[in-house]
Amino acid sequence: MERMNPVKLENVNCEICGKRETTILFKARDYCHELPGEFNVSRCSNCGLAYLNPRPTKEGMEVYYPEGYAPHKRMGGVGDIRFQQRLLGFFIKFHGGELRTLWRLKPGKILDVGCGGGMYLKALKERGWTVYGVDASAVATQRARALGLNNIFTGELHEARHPDNLFDAILMRHSLEHMPHPSETLAEVHRILRPGGAVLIVAPNFQSTEARLFKQHWYQIDAPRHFYFLEHSTIRNLLHKHNFRITTYSFSSRPFSSFVKSITYGTTSKVIKRLLDNTISYIISHVIFWPWHRDTSMVVLAKK
Numbered sequence: 505m506e507r508m509n510p511v512k513l514e515n516v517n518c519e520i521c522g523k524r525e526t527t528i529l530f531k532a533r534d535y536c537h538e539l540p541g542e543f544n545v546s547r548c549s550n551c552g553l554a555y556l557n558p559r560p561t562k563e564g565m566e567v568y569y570p571e572g573y574a575p576h577k578r579m580g581g582v583g584d585i586r587f588q589q590r591l592l593g594f595f596i597k598f599h600g601g602e603l604r605t606l607w608r609l610k611p612g613k614i615l616d617v618g619c620g621g622g623m624y625l626k627a628l629k630e631r632g633w634t635v636y637g638v639d640a641s642a643v644a645t646q647r648a649r650a651l652g653l654n655n656i657f658t659g660e661l662h663e664a665r666h667p668d669n670l671f672d673a674i675l676m677r678h679s680l681e682h683m684p685h686p687s688e689t690l691a692e693v694h695r696i697l698r699p700g701g702a703v704l705i706v707a708p709n710f711q712s713t714e715a716r717l718f719k720q721h722w723y724q725i726d727a728p729r730h731f732y733f734l735e736h737s738t739i740r741n742l743l744h745k746h747n748f749r750i751t752t753y754s755f756s757s758r759p760f761s762s763f764v765k766s767i768t769y770g771t772t773s774k775v776i777k778r779l780l781d782n783t784i785s786y787i788i789s790h791v792i793f794w795p796w797h798r799d800t801s802m803v804v805l806a807k808k
């Protein structure tokens with residue numbers, strides 16, 4: 505066991521109901537960076553929340569966010585990441601992608617929790633929003649500031665100590681599932697959001713066709729970086745717990761197909777991996793496999 509899990513693990517109670525009993529759905533590994541360790545994707549026996557249990561401690565998690573972790577990566581490198589980010593930048597600017605829900609709101613103050621390199625904040629700023637960002641990664645926040653964004657805080661959300669009712673909207677794009685205590689985070693989001701303000705959550709959909717097809721090899725399991733595997737009922741319960749009201753619930757697919765990534769995670773063939781794991785394959789598969797990955801992420805807009 506020591507050999508399988510090189511870092512210290514801790515058992516955690518359910519974030520929604522506080523109970524401890526879980527059943528194991530399957531065991532997952534870090535297929536992204538191929539770091540050692542095996543982790544239980546478990547389901548709360550009481551309320552059904554799916555989460556990683558046990559999971560690495562805070563200190564242990566440092567191993568699993570290595571230098572090459574894509575969302576924290578420095579810009580200016582060569583290869584796929586840079587090209588994909590440019591392409592994604594154009595897509596957000598002209599189409600809006602997952603942010604389209606926000607285009608219907610009157611621009612005001614918006615906070616991006618887990619803002620990464622600030623690409624989404626930049627698009628929001630160009631649409632007239634006053635933008636704020638928080639991210640625990642110093643590399644990521646440095647990149648965001650290099651885009652000309654001010655109000656970027658390096659650290660955890662509660663450490664930024666925003667005043668009550670400050671924001672008109674808060675964005676949590678693929679960040680909630682990484683948080684050790686999403687319930688506490690949503691309580692803080694509720695405090696700093698003005699009455700009637702909106703929170704937009706984008707997270708992997710554990711009920712999606714891809715999730716059911718690929719199970720432990722699904723790209724968006726991303727163990728052990730993802731602690732929570734949300735579904736319609738569990739995100740609803742989590743939001744209701746903090747007095748949010750869901751106004752729209754829809755889906756989106758990952759721009760760079762997680763379908764192909766999931767196939768490469770499931771195969772041991774180096775030839776198949778090399779053949780599939782590139783931008784051209786992602787684009788082709790995005791079109792061909794559309795029906796199987798259109799619901800891979802959930803897009804939830806909720807009001808305070």
Ligand SMILES: [Zn+2]
Nearest residue numbers: 518521548551
């Ligand atoms: Zn529970």
